[in-house]
Amino acid sequence: MDLNIIKQLSQQSNSKILLCVLDGLGGLPALKGRTELEDASTPNLDNLARNSDLGLSVPVEHGITPGSGPGHLALFGYDPLLYQIGRGALEATGIEFELQDNDLAARGNFCTVDDDGNIIDRRAGRIPTETCSVLTKKIESAINIEGYKVFIKPVKEHRFVLVIRGDSLSDQISESDPQMTGVPPKVVLPLIDDAVNTAELVNSVIMQALAVINNEGQANSLTLRGWSFKPTMPHFADTWGIRAAAIAAYPMYRGLASIVGMDVLNTGLTIDDEIETLEKNWQDYDFFFLHYKKTDTYGEDGNFSAKKSAIEYYDKLVPKLTALKPDVLIFTGDHSSPAVMAGHSWHPVPLMLSSPYIRKNNHSGFSEKDCSKGNIGTIYAKNLMTLSFAHAGRLKKYGA
Amino acid sequence: MDLNIIKQLSQQSNSKILLCVLDGLGGLPALKGRTELEDASTPNLDNLARNSDLGLSVPVEHGITPGSGPGHLALFGYDPLLYQIGRGALEATGIEFELQDNDLAARGNFCTVDDDGNIIDRRAGRIPTETCSVLTKKIESAINIEGYKVFIKPVKEHRFVLVIRGDSLSDQISESDPQMTGVPPKVVLPLIDDAVNTAELVNSVIMQALAVINNEGQANSLTLRGWSFKPTMPHFADTWGIRAAAIAAYPMYRGLASIVGMDVLNTGLTIDDEIETLEKNWQDYDFFFLHYKKTDTYGEDGNFSAKKSAIEYYDKLVPKLTALKPDVLIFTGDHSSPAVMAGHSWHPVPLMLSSPYIRKNNHSGFSEKDCSKGNIGTIYAKNLMTLSFAHAGRLKKYGA
Numbered sequence: 001m002d003l004n005i006i007k008q009l010s011q012q013s014n015s016k017i018l019l020c021v022l023d024g025l026g027g028l029p030a031l032k033g034r035t036e037l038e039d040a041s042t043p044n045l046d047n048l049a050r051n052s053d054l055g056l057s058v059p060v061e062h063g064i065t066p067g068s069g070p071g072h073l074a075l076f077g078y079d080p081l082l083y084q085i086g087r088g089a090l091e092a093t094g095i096e097f098e099l100q101d102n103d104l105a106a107r108g109n110f111c112t113v114d115d116d117g118n119i120i121d122r123r124a125g126r127i128p129t130e131t132c133s134v135l136t137k138k139i140e141s142a143i144n145i146e147g148y149k150v151f152i153k154p155v156k157e158h159r160f161v162l163v164i165r166g167d168s169l170s171d172q173i174s175e176s177d178p179q180m181t182g183v184p185p186k187v188v189l190p191l192i193d194d195a196v197n198t199a200e201l202v203n204s205v206i207m208q209a210l211a212v213i214n215n216e217g218q219a220n221s222l223t224l225r226g227w228s229f230k231p232t233m234p235h236f237a238d239t240w241g242i243r244a245a246a247i248a249a250y251p252m253y254r255g256l257a258s259i260v261g262m263d264v265l266n267t268g269l270t271i272d273d274e275i276e277t278l279e280k281n282w283q284d285y286d287f288f289f290l291h292y293k294k295t296d297t298y299g300e301d302g303n304f305s306a307k308k309s310a311i312e313y314y315d316k317l318v319p320k321l322t323a324l325k326p327d328v329l330i331f332t333g334d335h336s337s338p339a340v341m342a343g344h345s346w347h348p349v350p351l352m353l354s355s356p357y358i359r360k361n362n363h364s365g366f367s368e369k370d371c372s373k374g375n376i377g378t379i380y381a382k383n384l385m386t387l388s389f390a391h392a393g394r395l396k397k398y399g400a
Numbered sequence: 401m402d403l404n405i406i407k408q409l410s411q412q413s414n415s416k417i418l419l420c421v422l423d424g425l426g427g428l429p430a431l432k433g434r435t436e437l438e439d440a441s442t443p444n445l446d447n448l449a450r451n452s453d454l455g456l457s458v459p460v461e462h463g464i465t466p467g468s469g470p471g472h473l474a475l476f477g478y479d480p481l482l483y484q485i486g487r488g489a490l491e492a493t494g495i496e497f498e499l500q501d502n503d504l505a506a507r508g509n510f511c512t513v514d515d516d517g518n519i520i521d522r523r524a525g526r527i528p529t530e531t532c533s534v535l536t537k538k539i540e541s542a543i544n545i546e547g548y549k550v551f552i553k554p555v556k557e558h559r560f561v562l563v564i565r566g567d568s569l570s571d572q573i574s575e576s577d578p579q580m581t582g583v584p585p586k587v588v589l590p591l592i593d594d595a596v597n598t599a600e601l602v603n604s605v606i607m608q609a610l611a612v613i614n615n616e617g618q619a620n621s622l623t624l625r626g627w628s629f630k631p632t633m634p635h636f637a638d639t640w641g642i643r644a645a646a647i648a649a650y651p652m653y654r655g656l657a658s659i660v661g662m663d664v665l666n667t668g669l670t671i672d673d674e675i676e677t678l679e680k681n682w683q684d685y686d687f688f689f690l691h692y693k694k695t696d697t698y699g700e701d702g703n704f705s706a707k708k709s710a711i712e713y714y715d716k717l718v719p720k721l722t723a724l725k726p727d728v729l730i731f732t733g734d735h736s737s738p739a740v741m742a743g744h745s746w747h748p749v750p751l752m753l754s755s756p757y758i759r760k761n762n763h764s765g766f767s768e769k770d771c772s773k774g775n776i777g778t779i780y781a782k783n784l785m786t787l788s789f790a791h792a793g794r795l796k797k798y799g800a
Contacts, residue, residue: 028757028758028759029759029760033760035759056777060798060799061401061783061786062776062779062783062784062786062787063783063785063786063787063788063789063790063791063795064401064409064786064790064795064798065790065795065796065797065798066797066798066799067797067798067799067800068800069799069800070798070799071799080798080799081401081402081405084799085799085800086800087800090800107800226800338757340757341757343797344797345757345790346786346787346790346795347757347759348777368759368775369759369761369762372759372761372773372774372775372777373773377777377778378776378777378778378779
């Protein structure tokens, strides 16, 4: 749906929408033939499901496994094949680095190379974040490129962000990260003629950085990838005519919400902290995006029972969410992360939508199987926002 | 899905995909309220369905009845509204005529006209293919058009292919086939200004051909339709990064597979022959398209019980397919051909997908009814390939 049409259709209301994203929620059957969600004891979600509409959400396209960026952009109503956020820009925004227009950002990894310069550990033994802070600070103050300002900022453990500020930069350069061990980091090459200067500049940055760290034990080299500028996309809160808040503990999701145009609220690290933040700010916003990370973390770890427990833990908190009496309450994920696959997958994601305007069905609870027979059917994630805003009475009739 | 994105996401794997197309598989209920597939005894397919994901496949768009071209292109991952193959080009490729760029091809029919020149039999009594060969050879050697080479090649019975080779040809000319009896074949007219010369040239070809055959008993006239050039589309095997083979007895399906870029294997005329070919070549390819024609033939004949028997015959062969242990095994059709309609129809087509990464459901077997409640939901046929390649572990994650 064209977001300009949405802007014309949006209308004011006192209704509140609560979008609860259980990251990587969807699963696959394990030994007992039940998925993580099906095997988990979730009396609160099940009870809600019996009075809700259910469906399945396809994040990008059938068979396409999304990264977190496309997965969330789609939930926020953006066509993930039309709007893309580069990894560098995403990481920069995630640490609340204010990217300016034309700043070129990359995601960096400290790594360990052997005496021949070949990578033996792509994550430098996951050095402590404090070490990363010290090293990035040292590198940043050592780098000197005439006419350009170079920022090196720590993220977590071995991860950092590189941002180059100056004229005529291009994101059309190759990545230095070979994504494998046993080979050296690659020289950065221009992918188009106009990127020759940028590639040379980046290779100088790398040389100067290596001079600072090449005597370190573990973090004696680095790789760069995901060259990107600050993305531009229609502003979420403006498009839908709402005050929108994001509550997420993890930097990347905070970054995503910030890029699209939500207020990112200060919150603690746990889902309990996040819900407390939600309660405190309930009066001040019309739309909340509430992010829960653990379902994905354990899914990616291949830990079925931990993912199941994470769902059960969440279920116990559901009454706190319903107690706020949102007009539209949604539970879904940005993608599936089946423990049996130990990673993101393409499988459609369970979706529950509760509002006064649902049709209901004979659902037994909230599960992949129930969702596959739900009223909503199988929809593209990018269509969830129009559906939610319709249920919230926030969209006018289209056409005469 | 943009096939350029697919190309970027495709990754290597040892997995094998077997796409089994039962042409015209989908049906409609007859007397007993059951479709051909539902009425057929299919213990092997039913058993497989209980451990597979099911769904329905919409070949082009809801309500659109596809020809065999769009039906198969969609199954191969091409948007059938974006990529089209003209009938002439399809027939030419089907008889393994090597179309050159800018060759103009048409499908021809010999027909019978009365003394007034009106068509009384659009198929010239289905003359034997041998007669067709003799006539086309005679016509081809008689035709003489300055600066152009004209090929007339027999297909089967009354069908032939006309190919004109030379400069500045246009496919924007009308068809001579009135698609009805009681009227004469039509004069070919230009549809755009630039096609005036081509239309004149084609009418000369027709005049010269008629001079050769107008004393024949049955095949005393001809009609032409489906003017088209050699189609250009992304190469299937390159796009998906695989070695792809097509096993099909009928020329048109061999032609289709060849046009998109599959190796077309030599095979016999029956499904038993085809499966023998599959077994022999199993080690040499990653992807197989296996075509079964009889379900469509009997559907088009309006013969419910023969179509049902054709499905039952196929079901007995299914263990030979599963014995090959494909990583991803798909059964579907390119369109529906309900016997009660005696022709192609727009109805969504039953779809079964078997892989280690399915969710399963409580399916009772392989039927239109089970498929309408399946996990996959109702999808567009053009999305089947991404889904299949995801299940085969051959697609990387999209986006950061």
